[in-house]
Amino acid sequence: MTECRLVLAQAAEDAEARIGAARAAHLALIAPMAAAGELIAGVPLLGAEGAYGGSLMLVMPEALERYLDAEPFRREGIWRSHAVHAFRLAPLPYRPLPTGPAPSHPTHTIAIAWDGRDAGAEARRLAAREAHFARVRPAALDGTLALGGAILDAPGGRMVGSVAITAHPAAEAARAWWAEDPYVREGVWREVSWHATRFAPLPWRPLPGTSQAGAG
Numbered sequence: 001m002t003e004c005r006l007v008l009a010q011a012a013e014d015a016e017a018r019i020g021a022a023r024a025a026h027l028a029l030i031a032p033m034a035a036a037g038e039l040i041a042g043v044p045l046l047g048a049e050g051a052y053g054g055s056l057m058l059v060m061p062e063a064l065e066r067y068l069d070a071e072p073f074r075r076e077g078i079w080r081s082h083a084v085h086a087f088r089l090a091p092l093p094y095r096p097l098p099t100g101p102a103p104s105h106p107t108h109t110i111a112i113a114w115d116g117r118d119a120g121a122e123a124r125r126l127a128a129r130e131a132h133f134a135r136v137r138p139a140a141l142d143g144t145l146a147l148g149g150a151i152l153d154a155p156g157g158r159m160v161g162s163v164a165i166t167a168h169p170a171a172e173a174a175r176a177w178w179a180e181d182p183y184v185r186e187g188v189w190r191e192v193s194w195h196a197t198r199f200a201p202l203p204w205r206p207l208p209g210t211s212q213a214g215a216g
Contacts, residue, residue, distance in 0.1 A: 006087035007057040025072040038063035086152035092140035100201025109174035113189035128182040
């Protein structure tokens, strides 16, 4: 099981107007990180009209501080704020991440889901987990699920949410697809935000997954 760090960044109000000046430096930073396996994945959080609303980055723990110190989007104020969470990538038979050419429109949808905060939240997740994996494993095989995993309350801690990226260009299609998942049907996920996205053409390494369920 691969534990990394999830960086969720919110864009500044004027980010869309200024991001172009910082994008080349951003890509120059993350491309070698992707090639070295320090950056597992990184995608923008896009609004309904494709406007930049923030970033989602999955970074190996040993590279996190160096990455954040150097990230042009943070240094130049493209990000208004960011939060870091422990994250465990679900070990599934993922297809390779898209490598290019860079699409001009969203190709995927991100679901950022938080479990309930009540005393029964962990038990609900564990009860639905086997059925959830039975559904997402073939989705990873056929490319519907690009990646997914569990947000943890601390490094090595308990699961309190999920992040999943699916090959649905429109959020409506993603919502409909997830509506059939046990995590939704059994009330595991209580708060879900949806974001359009696309993958930059970077030298991504294969996602560290197997066909055995262990996280998410």
